[in-house]
Amino acid sequence: MWEIIQESLPQLLAAGFKYTIPLALISFFFGLIIALVTALIRLSRQHGLFMLLKWLAQFYVWLFRSTPLLVQLFIVFFGLPYLRIKGVLPHGIKLEPFTAGIITFSLNTGAYASETIRAAISAVPSGQWEAGAAIGMTRLQVLWRIIIPQALRIALPPLSNSFISLVKDTSLAASITIMEMFEVSQQIAAANYQPLLMYTLVALIYAVFTTVLSGIQHYLEKRLGSQIRVS
Template sequence: MFSNQERIDRIIGILIDSFFPILKAGIQFTIPLTIITFVLGLILALLIALARLSSVKVLIVLAKFYVWIFRGTPLLVQIFILFYGLPSFGITLDPFPAAVIAFTLNKGAYSSEIIRAAILSIPKGQWEAAFSIGMTKSQAMRRIIIPQSIRVTLPPLGNSFISLVKDTSLAATITVTELFQKGQQIASVTYEPLWIYIEVAFIYLIFSTVLSYFQEKLELRYDKGIAK
């Protein structure tokens, strides 16, 4: 049996030894997975939002159905369907691509509502002003409406990005060796799950804090740009 001091020394040693491997997994997998998913999800979200706002009934119905499905079902279930369910139809995905697809589809649905609400928040007078100088609807959307909508979407999309960093921990369930999965591996060897998971939480907190700082800077910079 270990004495109290020996146990404390052992735990400290484990935490020191495991910190950089867990951090490395976060940098190699968690951050890339988050960035790739967010960018693809944002593109998809814009397309879905524009479809919802179009006058084409088929596009509206399809966009609503997509949002209904992916906002109404758990992200974990969506991941499992893609990774464990699709092989039943002969479609096998590697863990990382499966995670990218699942997170993209999920975030695309949520972000589309943020973008749609931001576009709808722009006063109708902006549309009328654009039409009065001969712009088409697509030109008005591209040059007037969307640039103004960016200011409205920055806070919620920034929060969504930070939330996505933490959501990527679900990729561990399909063996993506991201931050949380690495922590699980170390915990299973060291038999110190409490302290390892606290360390994992601390590293997630570091990532979230840094991203929150840059989010605030981006919002302030954009607000200054608008003010000028």
């Protein structure tokens, strides 16, 4: 048994560092940007063009929260090449597996995280908006300097949860031919007929990854917290 582990562990770890972790980190980064923009649109005052943007933002959040992630991956990777529009898109949208993965995971995380951020911004007492306005700050200044720093602190624990989910969800990328850890473990299991051992091993590696990553996140949380205090 040790031999099998010794043989397969390096392959699994290599796949983890090459695909699983980059997928999670890059998607979370873009997901957060998407989430912040979406949350701000949804919280904006209602008039004119903003109504359309608000409706779009709401539709996007609904779409990605109400459909399975696996299905979303399939649509983006296997489905979009068939989105052919004469003159505009004659060959459909063909994406590299990794790109399709990043796009889907970012959009999916963004939809969930936008609700977290929206709730966090709403949770900052309205007196803070008034206090900022009363010293003559613009709405944007109040938002960036007063509201968002406080909202981030409120949002950090739930965002950290989303991140851990994302790390585990990257295993779904196996289904769109990305050679991430779970895909590699399946291939090894198929070759050496040790599915119990292989899948337990890969499960343990996920556990180690999420534990270490959430440890880092925890450290960043503290640092960000203290930075906010100092600034």
